[in-house]
Amino acid sequence: MGIAIAIVRMKDLFAVIMLSGIYGLLSASFFVAMDAVDVAFTEASVGAGISTLLMLVALTMTGRSEHPVRHKPVLALAVVIVTGGLLIYGTLDMPYFGSAEAPIHLHVAPRYINESMQEIGVPNIVTSVLASYRAFDTFGEVVVIFTAGMGVLALLSVVRRPEELAKIDSLNDSMHEQHLILRIVTKMLIPFILLFALYVQFHGDYGPGGGFQAGVIFAAAIILYAMLFGMSTARRVINQSFIQLFAAIGVLLYGSVGVISLLKGKNFLDYSALSADPVAGQHLGILLIELGVGVTVASIMVIIFFNFAGRRHNPQNKGNDDSC
Amino acid sequence: MLAHLPILQVIVPMMAAPLCLFLTRPRLVWLFALIVSGLAFLISCILLQQVMTSGAIIYELGGWDAPWGIEYRIDQLSAFLLLIISAVSTVVLFAAHTSIQKEIPVDRHTLFYILYLLSLAGMLGIVATGDAFNVFVFLEISSLSAYALIALGKDRRALWAAYQYLIMGTIGATFILIGIGLIYQMTGTLNMNDLSMRLPEVAHTRTVFTAFAFIIVGVCLKLALFPLHLWLPNAYAYAPSIITAFLAATATKVAIYLLIRFTFSVFGLSFSFTTLPLQILFVVLGLSGIFAASTAAIYQKNVKHLFAYSSIAQIGYMIVGFSVSTTTGLMATLLHLFNHALMKSALFLALAAVMYRIGGVQLSQFQGLGRQMPLTMAAIVIGGLSLIGVPLTVGFVSKWYLILAVIENGWWPVAVLILLGSLLAVVYVWRIVETAYFKPPLAGSEAIKEAPLSFLVPIWVLVIANIYFGIDTRLSIQVTQVAAQSLFGVGPP
Amino acid sequence: MLMGLYNYWIVVVLMMVGFYIVIAHGNLIKKIVGLSIFQTSVFIFYISMAKVDGGTAPILSDGISKYSNPLPHVLILTAIVVGIATTALGLALAVRIKEAYGSIEEEEIQKKDNLDC
Numbered sequence: 001m002g003i004a005i006a007i008v009r010m011k012d013l014f015a016v017i018m019l020s021g022i023y024g025l026l027s028a029s030f031f032v033a034m035d036a037v038d039v040a041f042t043e044a045s046v047g048a049g050i051s052t053l054l055m056l057v058a059l060t061m062t063g064r065s066e067h068p069v070r071h072k073p074v075l076a077l078a079v080v081i082v083t084g085g086l087l088i089y090g091t092l093d094m095p096y097f098g099s100a101e102a103p104i105h106l107h108v109a110p111r112y113i114n115e116s117m118q119e120i121g122v123p124n125i126v127t128s129v130l131a132s133y134r135a136f137d138t139f140g141e142v143v144v145i146f147t148a149g150m151g152v153l154a155l156l157s158v159v160r161r162p163e164e165l166a167k168i169d170s171l172n173d174s175m176h177e178q179h180l181i182l183r184i185v186t187k188m189l190i191p192f193i194l195l196f197a198l199y200v201q202f203h204g205d206y207g208p209g210g211g212f213q214a215g216v217i218f219a220a221a222i223i224l225y226a227m228l229f230g231m232s233t234a235r236r237v238i239n240q241s242f243i244q245l246f247a248a249i250g251v252l253l254y255g256s257v258g259v260i261s262l263l264k265g266k267n268f269l270d271y272s273a274l275s276a277d278p279v280a281g282q283h284l285g286i287l288l289i290e291l292g293v294g295v296t297v298a299s300i301m302v303i304i305f306f307n308f309a310g311r312r313h314n315p316q317n318k319g320n321d322d323s324c
Numbered sequence: 325m326l327a328h329l330p331i332l333q334v335i336v337p338m339m340a341a342p343l344c345l346f347l348t349r350p351r352l353v354w355l356f357a358l359i360v361s362g363l364a365f366l367i368s369c370i371l372l373q374q375v376m377t378s379g380a381i382i383y384e385l386g387g388w389d390a391p392w393g394i395e396y397r398i399d400q401l402s403a404f405l406l407l408i409i410s411a412v413s414t415v416v417l418f419a420a421h422t423s424i425q426k427e428i429p430v431d432r433h434t435l436f437y438i439l440y441l442l443s444l445a446g447m448l449g450i451v452a453t454g455d456a457f458n459v460f461v462f463l464e465i466s467s468l469s470a471y472a473l474i475a476l477g478k479d480r481r482a483l484w485a486a487y488q489y490l491i492m493g494t495i496g497a498t499f500i501l502i503g504i505g506l507i508y509q510m511t512g513t514l515n516m517n518d519l520s521m522r523l524p525e526v527a528h529t530r531t532v533f534t535a536f537a538f539i540i541v542g543v544c545l546k547l548a549l550f551p552l553h554l555w556l557p558n559a560y561a562y563a564p565s566i567i568t569a570f571l572a573a574t575a576t577k578v579a580i581y582l583l584i585r586f587t588f589s590v591f592g593l594s595f596s597f598t599t600l601p602l603q604i605l606f607v608v609l610g611l612s613g614i615f616a617a618s619t620a621a622i623y624q625k626n627v628k629h630l631f632a633y634s635s636i637a638q639i640g641y642m643i644v645g646f647s648v649s650t651t652t653g654l655m656a657t658l659l660h661l662f663n664h665a666l667m668k669s670a671l672f673l674a675l676a677a678v679m680y681r682i683g684g685v686q687l688s689q690f691q692g693l694g695r696q697m698p699l700t701m702a703a704i705v706i707g708g709l710s711l712i713g714v715p716l717t718v719g720f721v722s723k724w725y726l727i728l729a730v731i732e733n734g735w736w737p738v739a740v741l742i743l744l745g746s747l748l749a750v751v752y753v754w755r756i757v758e759t760a761y762f763k764p765p766l767a768g769s770e771a772i773k774e775a776p777l778s779f780l781v782p783i784w785v786l787v788i789a790n791i792y793f794g795i796d797t798r799l800s801i802q803v804t805q806v807a808a809q810s811l812f813g814v815g816p817p
Numbered sequence: 818m819l820m821g822l823y824n825y826w827i828v829v830v831l832m833m834v835g836f837y838i839v840i841a842h843g844n845l846i847k848k849i850v851g852l853s854i855f856q857t858s859v860f861i862f863y864i865s866m867a868k869v870d871g872g873t874a875p876i877l878s879d880g881i882s883k884y885s886n887p888l889p890h891v892l893i894l895t896a897i898v899v900g901i902a903t904t905a906l907g908l909a910l911a912v913r914i915k916e917a918y919g920s921i922e923e924e925e926i927q928k929k930d931n932l933d934c
Contacts, residue, residue: 013846020850027857034864035874035885039893046901047857058908062915076841084833090534091825098870107512108391109886117877125875125887134891136385136394140461141895143338147442147465148902151472154435155909248342255339268331270387304905457892464899468906475910480917484926487910494852494903501859509866
């Protein structure tokens with residue numbers, strides 16, 4: 001909480017972003033205390049990891065200090081106080097924190113807790129709700145991340161001529177030759193990170209984890225590689241349009257699982273159609289869609305990062321039309 | 325396959341979007357997107373027909389029954405909205421290929437269609453779903469793609485407009501998320517139908533009151549209801565012309581749909597209109613929206629800005645109809661929803677054609693266009709007449725029902741104000757007519773030709789629809805009447 | 818009452834701090850930081866209501882009968898992804914705005930827009 005207030009006062013954006021990363025990390029540890037291990041895992045990798053990284057990259061392009069605000073933001077303060085007051089007022093009739101008799105614990109959730117083992121056969125209830133009961137939300141989530149990736153591409157992608165590429169190449173190589181130790185350590189680390197990502201990907205049924213977290217970790221490995229070996233080397237290893245196709249394949253894999261169940265006469269995303277035994281079908285379905293999530297998330301994260309970083313090396317900033 | 329139509333309606337455009345990446349040439353992508361959108365339109369026609377004959381369709385996703393899984397629930401209202409959205413999208417997309425040639429760099433064309441399809445899928449998803457949280461997810465799909473699409477505009481102010489829209493839109497969405505969280509906490513369910521049954525038990529609590537307030541404010545931010553409209557004019561004015569036509573005709577309509585859905589179906593009529601002074605609040609906001617925005621429209625120099633402000637005013641009419649909260653009032657709102665989609669898509673498409681030919685839409689550039697682009701300008705005139713509410717156009721039908729509803733309720737002053745508001749529309753439409761027809765063409769503009777057929781066909785399809793539905797009102801009135809009655813719980817379910 | 822609800826009150830204060838940053842500050846990057854704090858606080862709010870006293874993480878195992886509610890966890894997993902998607906897009910816009918206007922301060926951008934016309 002102190003951190004949040006510090007963020008309001010700070011003018012140095014670098015510190016602000018670092019603090020917001022810490023805020024993400026703290027809320028992740030709070031989620032662990034609240035029994036939400038899956039969420040904590042995601043928040044730690046997203047709130048403290050990816051989003052901080054993105055903000056920092058963006059900051060290198062936009063300058064780091066904030067101008068002081070001249071006028072007194074009384075109106076804003078008033079709006080905030082009214083909204084906050086209304087919320088506090090709303091909390092007055094809420095069930096108490098931690099109370100087991102609250103309506104949310106009595107109505108829909110008990111079925112998930114008591115019957116998901118028979119219906120789906122996966123110990124991690126979060127996974128079964130995420131990937132089966134509310135699988136369509138998750139499909140929407142994959143599409144959201146796909147949309148963001150496409151949006152970033154539309155905004156930031158630059159088409160380079162070969163000679164410019166060569167210039168950037170030489171620049172990068174000289175920059176990165178120095179960190180020999182770092183490079184060797186990273187080279188050793190990356191296989192382990194990738195292995196860990198795969199573990200998280202396929203272990204989501206039993207412990208915390210799943211496609212999204214795995215995708216983020218996988219992307220982190222690639223981003224780490226790109227940071228140390230230079231963008232152009234990384235680009236040479238991983239082709240841009242190739243990743244885009246991968247992102248599309250992830251969404252399509254998820255969707256086609258649904259379409260297959262449609263074709264087999266069941267409803268969209270009804271995995272029991274996938275196999276003769278409904279529980280086995282659920283297993284297979286969850287495995288496939290988690291894979292779809294993982295592939296899309298990893299490729300979109302890489303796309304987003306590459307395009308942010310690629311913009312930075314871009315000497316000719318194509319300004320928009322200035323005319324009215 | 326017929327039983328799966330509700331889900332196909334949404335996933336067809338949604339899965340077509342990533343498929344676009346596999347097509348190499350922008351022209352192919354355009355054709356593909358057009359076919360997909362047409363398919364969605366076809367599906368929505370069949371769905372509307374099914375719903376009108378046999379009542380609401382329920383589709384359980386993943387085969388899980390309702391409060392545990394997510395269900396799609398298509399009733400008359402949602403089928404009507406699905407039809408509007410997919411129809412407008414298809415017609416507008418027809419002109420897209422020509423229009424974006426001059427407005428968007430070629431390497432962005434494929435991305436443009438992908439985002440367009442995603443936005444379409446997001447809006448269809450919001451309307452089709454029967455699950456409150458699913459609404460949030462699809463809202464974000466449609467808004468994120470809309471932000472990116474607006475930012476593709478040629479002018480650098482498109483970026484700033486998109487950024488402002490992003491901030492406002494995300495605040496709106498987060499408010500809705502808070503509201504959904506609060507009602508979920510009080511009832512333990514996210515399914516709309518289940519919510520409507522369980523909410524009355526806890527309706528007196530302060531938590532539900534707060535939830536209602538947050539959802540309404542969040543939706544009104546998306547709706548650009550006066551005075552939360554500040555993001556809209558720039559976003560519409562600087563977006564690529566095709567996107568303006570598409571969003572103006574659909575995005576705010578979806579927000580109106582959400583407003584109706586939450587107040588009538590989820591919270592229930594008696595709660596929505598008794599706990600808060602919502603009726604009086606909305607009448608006042610609606611009317612002041614009409615006047616403030618119409619007056620602002622008169623002073624605009626950019627014609628896209630002008631019609632954007634007029635959109636805010638038209639939202640005011642819909643809100644007035646909504647706040648009457650009688651069957652006729654709601655009918656007027658729904659009719660106006662449909663009619664406004666027709667008018668604004670026709671008008672903005674015509675502006676897209678002007679943009680294509682002369683590269684700008686400043687009012688001063690319109691001088692003499694009446695002779696140089698006669699068909700396009702005629703379309704703008706008819707669209708404008710419809711906006712004013714002249715008989716024989718669709719605009720007349722909805723204004724007629726709106727005034728009828730207001731008078732039924734004995735709100736005479738409101739009726740007078742609505743008529744006065746229409747006079748303001750006369751003024752701003754006249755300014756365009758005057759410049760285009762009664763001023764000599766600008767020097768050096770002799771080379772300007774009529775818009776190409778790829779514009780004229782969709783524009784005139786919409787214009788003819790404007791006149792057709794203004795004369796033969798059976799279809800639109802029947803559908804809106806049944807939809808309004810079912811929301812009030814009278815008549816066939 | 819104080820003990821039962823104080824957790825929510827802290828969350829409300831956090832949300833409002835985030836909200837305040839969004840609407841009161843003029844720096845585009847800082848607005849996005851505020852937005853992500855606002856959203857993260859809403860996540861905390863959802864997760865708080867899932868907690869059951871004495872319950873454990875919702876991963877089934879023998880000998881445990883009391884679990885926290887898994888549904889809000891699922892919702893928030895989705896919402897986190899939506900949040901990062903919004904952040905990424907917002908930052909991309911901020912970068913483009915910087916390139917086009919040479920500034921990421923709201924006031925300066927507005928001033929430049931007014932000069933243009």
